[in-house]
Amino acid sequence: MTLAVAAVAVLVLVASAIVLSGTSSADRYVSELDQVVDEPERSGVVIRCGTNEERHLNADNPVVSPGIPFGAHHTHEYVGNKSADALSTDDSLAAASTTCEKDDRSTYYWPVLRLTDGTGPDAHADGGGLHGNTGEVLEPTSVEIRYEGSPVSAVLPMPRFLRLITGDPSAFTSGYGPNTRARWGCADKPGRYTAKYPLCGNATTLRSYDFGSCWDGNNTDSASHRTHVAFPLAGGACPPRTFPIPRLHVTVGYHIPKGRPFAIDSFAEELRDPATDHAMFINVMPEAVMNELAGHLNGSR
Incomplete structure (x- = not known):
């Protein structure tokens, strides 16, 4: 052939x-947001980490593919720890500098968003064009890192070096299973979301990530990178034999020029489906700061 x-x-x-x-x-583009999320207002703690102004980008995944350069097969955007890459270890992360306040050296990351009607500088690079991800990478206009408490009980501090993933990067090929948690929205329509790409006009386009907040009490990681931390049950209580920890919520905003097509990076076989949106986290917050954060959340109940 x-x-x-x-x-x-x-x-x-x-x-x-x-x-x-x-x-x-x-x-995959919609003007109407078809999901309504009616969540009670809860007090939270916001950690300011910037918007990745230094453009820390790579096609690594230190949670899912540690030790494997370009193991993500798509490009990730990072805030927080400035050293995070495929070769990161607990020790290297703890020794690195950070973009976050309060010396929070945690790493927070998700796939980049691109304008797909142009060509980016990585058109012939791993994670970019070589893996089917083409276009100009859009820089976020806002990033909010928020920790919230439990609606039904006090929370335990997160253990240091806890690793978390939310969303399903293989949602398309897996038939949109239970790990699919993509949530896209528009800043002018609070509480309304969609699993597709929203057409927000002149309003800011939002990507929201909620992480599990019920820890098994023993492990900072697991083989699937999921089973050591679960999501709360309806009503907010944790499943049996798990314990509530601060709930991490990340919201990323973008200004997308009206009328221009856009898409996230994905594995090639996922065809850049918006439902494959996902995010990862490694907790490298100083223990004293995490203890203070948990105490504040518990005192606000």
Whole structure:
């Protein structure tokens, strides 16, 4: 098979996948936000970490693919720890500098968002064009790192070096299973969200990430990077044999030029589906600061 024929075959396979999924690229953009989240107001603690002004980007994943450069196969955007990459260890993270206040050396990261009608500088690089992720990377206009308490009980401080993931980077190929937690919104429509790309007009486009907040009490990680921390049950109580810890909520805002197409980075087989949005976290907050944070949340109940 010639290279030209092979390339055509690949394009046909990709096109077939889109048709079979029933979601063309146009179907992935919506003007109406179809999910309403009615969450009670709870006091929280915000840690200011900037918006990645220094442009800390890489195609690594120190939570899911430690030790494997370019293991993410898509590019991540980071705030917090300035050293986070595939070769990070607990010791290297603890020794690094940070963009966050209060000496919070934690690392917070998620896939970049790109304008897809242009060409980015990584068009021929790992994590970029070599893995099917093309376009100009958009810089966030806002990043909020918020920790909230439990609505039903006091919380324990997070253990140092706790690793968390939220969302499913394989949501498209896995049939949008229970780990899918993509939440897209518009700043002018609070409380309303969608799992598709929202068309927000002149309003800020938002990506929101909620992390599990019920810890098993023993482990800072697990084989799946999920089973050591669960999500609360309906009503906010933790499942049996788990303990409430501060609930991490990250909101990232972007100004997207009106009328221009955009998409997140993803694994090539996920076709940049908006439902594959996800985020990761490693807690490297000083123990005294985490204890103070938990105490503040408990005192505000």
